Amino acid sequence: MKHRLSEKWIKASIAGTIWAASEIVLGSFLHNLRVPFSGNILTGIGIIILISISYIWQQKGLFWRAGLVCAILKTMSPSAIIFGPMLAIFMESILLEASVMLLGRTIAGYILGAMLAMSWNLFQKIINLIIFYGSGIVEIYSGLLKMAQRQLNIETDIVWLPVIILLIAYSFFGILAAIVGIRTGRRMLREPEQEIEMKHGGMNTGFKKFPQSKFDYSVKWLLYNSIALIASFLIISFTNWYIWGPVILLFIIVWAIRYKRALRQLSKPGFWIFFVVITLLTAFVFADTSGGESLFEAGLLTGIQMNFRAVAMIVGFSVIGTELYNPVVRNFFQRTSFKNLPLAIELSVESLPDFIASIPDFKSVIKDPVSIFQKVLKHAEKRLTEIRERDLPAPVIIVSGGVEEGKTTLAKNLHDTLQEKGIESDGIITERIVEDNITTGYDLIHLKSRRRICFLRQNIECGSEKIGRFFICPEGLEGGQELLKQIAAKEDILVIIDEVGLLELEGGGWAEYVTKILNDRKSRLLMTVRTTFLEDIKAKWNLNYYEVFDVNATDDFNITAILSLLQNHDEKVSYLRRML
Numbered sequence: 196m197k198h199r200l201s202e203k204w205i206k207a208s209i210a211g212t213i214w215a216a217s218e219i220v221l222g223s224f225l226h227n228l229r230v231p232f233s234g235n236i237l238t239g240i241g242i243i244i245l246i247s248i249s250y251i252w253q254q255k256g257l258f259w260r261a262g263l264v265c266a267i268l269k270t271m272s273p274s275a276i277i278f279g280p281m282l283a284i285f286m287e288s289i290l291l292e293a294s295v296m297l298l299g300r301t302i303a304g305y306i307l308g309a310m311l312a313m314s315w316n317l318f319q320k321i322i323n324l325i326i327f328y329g330s331g332i333v334e335i336y337s338g339l340l341k342m343a344q345r346q347l348n349i350e351t352d353i354v355w356l357p358v359i360i361l362l363i364a365y366s367f368f369g370i371l372a373a374i375v376g377i378r379t380g381r382r383m384l385r386e387p388e389q390e391i392e393m394k395h396g397g398m399n400t401g402f403k404k405f406p407q408s409k410f411d412y413s414v415k416w417l418l419y420n421s422i423a424l425i426a427s428f429l430i431i432s433f434t435n436w437y438i439w440g441p442v443i444l445l446f447i448i449v450w451a452i453r454y455k456r457a458l459r460q461l462s463k464p465g466f467w468i469f470f471v472v473i474t475l476l477t478a479f480v481f482a483d484t485s486g487g488e489s490l491f492e493a494g495l496l497t498g499i500q501m502n503f504r505a506v507a508m509i510v511g512f513s514v515i516g517t518e519l520y521n522p523v524v525r526n527f528f529q530r531t532s533f534k535n536l537p538l539a540i541e542l543s544v545e546s547l548p549d550f551i552a553s554i555p556d557f558k559s560v561i562k563d564p565v566s567i568f569q570k571v572l573k574h575a576e577k578r579l580t581e582i583r584e585r586d587l588p589a590p591v592i593i594v595s596g597g598v599e600e601g602k603t604t605l606a607k608n609l610h611d612t613l614q615e616k617g618i619e620s621d622g623i624i625t626e627r628i629v630e631d632n633i634t635t636g637y638d639l640i641h642l643k644s645r646r647r648i649c650f651l652r653q654n655i656e657c658g659s660e661k662i663g664r665f666f667i668c669p670e671g672l673e674g675g676q677e678l679l680k681q682i683a684a685k686e687d688i689l690v691i692i693d694e695v696g697l698l699e700l701e702g703g704g705w706a707e708y709v710t711k712i713l714n715d716r717k718s719r720l721l722m723t724v725r726t727t728f729l730e731d732i733k734a735k736w737n738l739n740y741y742e743v744f745d746v747n748a749t750d751d752f753n754i755t756a757i758l759s760l761l762q763n764h765d766e767k768v769s770y771l772r773r774m775l
Contacts, residue, residue: 203254210248210257211264214241218269218284234316235365238287239372241265242309245291246376249300251383258295262288283319287312306373313369317361326508332501412521416453420518423449424511431504436496443503447510454514590760591713591738592689592721594753595729596746599627599634602723605746606691609721609754610642613689618761621682622691622721623675623705625650636665639675642691648674662698672704679708686717689761695722700731709736719761 217240245258265288266281294308324332423446431439596602603624613620621643628636636652649657650671657668682690690712698704712720713736723746724732733741742760744753 203256204260206252206254207257207260208264210244210252210261212268213248214244214261214265214284215268217241217244218265218280232368234283235313235368238283238313238316239368239375241284241287242291242312242369242372243376243379245288246305246309246373247379247383249295250380253300255296256292258288258292259285262286262292279319279323283315286315286319290315302373302377305377306370309373309376310366310369313372314362314365317358317365321358412518412523414518414521414523417515417518417521420450420511420515424507424515427507427511428504431500431507436500439500439503443507446507450510450514454517590719591741592719592757592760593729593732593741593743594721594723594746595726595743596723597726600746601750602725602746603627603693605744605750605753606693606721606723607642608750609757610691612754612758616758619685619688620691621685621688622693623678624691624693628652639671641678650675667698675705676708679705683708683711683715683718689719689721691721693723695724695732696728700728700735721757 218237241262245261249257262285266284269280269284290311291308294311295304298304298307427443427446430442594602594605603626606622606624610620610622624640624642625637626640626647627634628638635654637650639648639650640646641648648671649668651662651665651667653665655666657670658666658672660667679690679692682688692705692709695705695709699706699709709720709722712718722732729743732738742757744756746753
């Protein structure tokens with residue numbers, strides 16, 4: 196049977212999917228309009244979603260799981276850069292989780308976590324600049340501020356002043372997001388029965404799964420790209436310009452030939468404007484701080500070196516990110532200790548279009564953010580209930596007994612009783628062929644149509660395969676499999692399969708359809724099993740939600756008990772539906 200997803204991961208999947216939907220839809224919208232601080236707006240939306248949803252779903256570890264799901268779904272955005280946004284989303288969720296673990300689900304815990312999560316954007320931008328341009332970017336920044344300090348005759352050291360001002364601004368945005376999240380969560384608790392009416396906002400989402408075109412992924416290229424990126428860093432740091440210049444250009448050319456999209460960032464005018472500005476500023480600051488105009492050329496070369504490093508980092512990370520879409524790489528990570536993560540991502544991908552359709556237009560979010568987020572989260576609760584209902588395992592019913600003790604008769608009588616009560620059931624039973632008080636074979640009977648098919652024979656060699664002392668008739672085996680294929684495709688019925696035993700334990704007979712019914716969980720299953728095979732059958736299909744009925748009890752008793760079991764399951768499903 197399939198590994199079932201824990202409820203904590205189900206909730207994390209839903210929360211992460213809502214967050215990812217906002218990143219994909221509103222992120223594309225804000226990017227197209229070139230809205231300032233769009234990254235902070237998206238972070239604020241993520242904070243609001245996590246804080247408000249924690250008022251109704253209070254499991255520990257929900258935030259970081261939702262952040263991990265959202266980070267992975269972020270790869271579906273049509274962007275060449277995935278490392279930065281993925282790291283930012285995951286770190287924001289980690290910081291919010293850590294704050295709540297430290298201070299509890301309190302106002303202080305939420306506000307501190309929101310401030311830390313929002314401030315991470317600033318720290319990541321600083322870290323990115325240092326990674327791309329090296330420590331020289333810090334020297335340029337310090338040099339420029341010291342020059343400004345001298346020009347303005349300021350005695351106080353102002354090197355850290357801009358960073359502190361930005362940090363205060365980011366923290367303030369975090370506090371606002373926390374307040375909206377807290378208000379939304381509290382309103383969710385006060386108004387649990389509010390009707391849900393979500394309409395598509397009509398925005399051009401730009402949603403698509405990347406990459407759309409076929410690409411020849413290669414683990415060898417992934418290794419080469421990683422080695423080339425590290426080599427670029429070392430060559431730039433420890434060799435002269437006439438070595439690192441041609442080598443980096445060679446790497447870029449190779450990457451450009453294989454990865455057309457890798458040069459997308461380098462094709463933007465803004466990058467080259469920044470390239471020239473950084474180069475000139477480096478030369479200017481280098482000459483000023485070193486005490487002479489003669490060092491201007493050396494500073495110019497340093498600026499070019501910093502930009503070559505940035506180009507290598509940007510393109511290198513982009514091509515590595517492309518190769519990480521390789522299904523081989525993804526399958527490898529799916530075999531790690533995060534056993535629930537692949538299922539959570541599968542559920543998220545299934546839910547993502549629905550949540551994208553429920554995202555309102557940006558004007559509505561600005562006009563009444565609390566009500567909008569409340570409606571989105573109510574939609575999340577509805578989705579959770581749907582998943583619970585789908586994930587609620589139908590009971591596997593096993594009728595157990597010895598040879599010729601009445602298992603088949605009970606199955607047939609149960610089917611007839613269900614038909615009388617208007618309850619859908621279908622399946623196959625095997626009926627003995629007796630000659631002179633000796634069982635000479637079995638016929639297969641379709642319960643709905645009463646169609647009879649020759650299945651097992653002792654005295655007629657109807658096929659080459661045998662089970663015990665009987666030959667298996669190919670037309671009976673194929674006919675039964677065809678019937679079960681049709682029955683297994685139906686929903687909300689009781690599927691009856693008689694005499695599941697040795698043949699199925701070896702993978703033959705009806706084994707394929709037992710597995711399909713158990714995995715699909717669209718219908719309930721009743722099997723008759725000989726007592727000697729019972730434990731092996733339970734172990735083969737890893738059954739953990741089943742009821743065994745002893746055929747030695749009266750048929751009336753067993754049929755009443757089975758009807759009661761089916762009714763109890765239906766009542767649980769109905770209860771979940773009423774929770775909406």
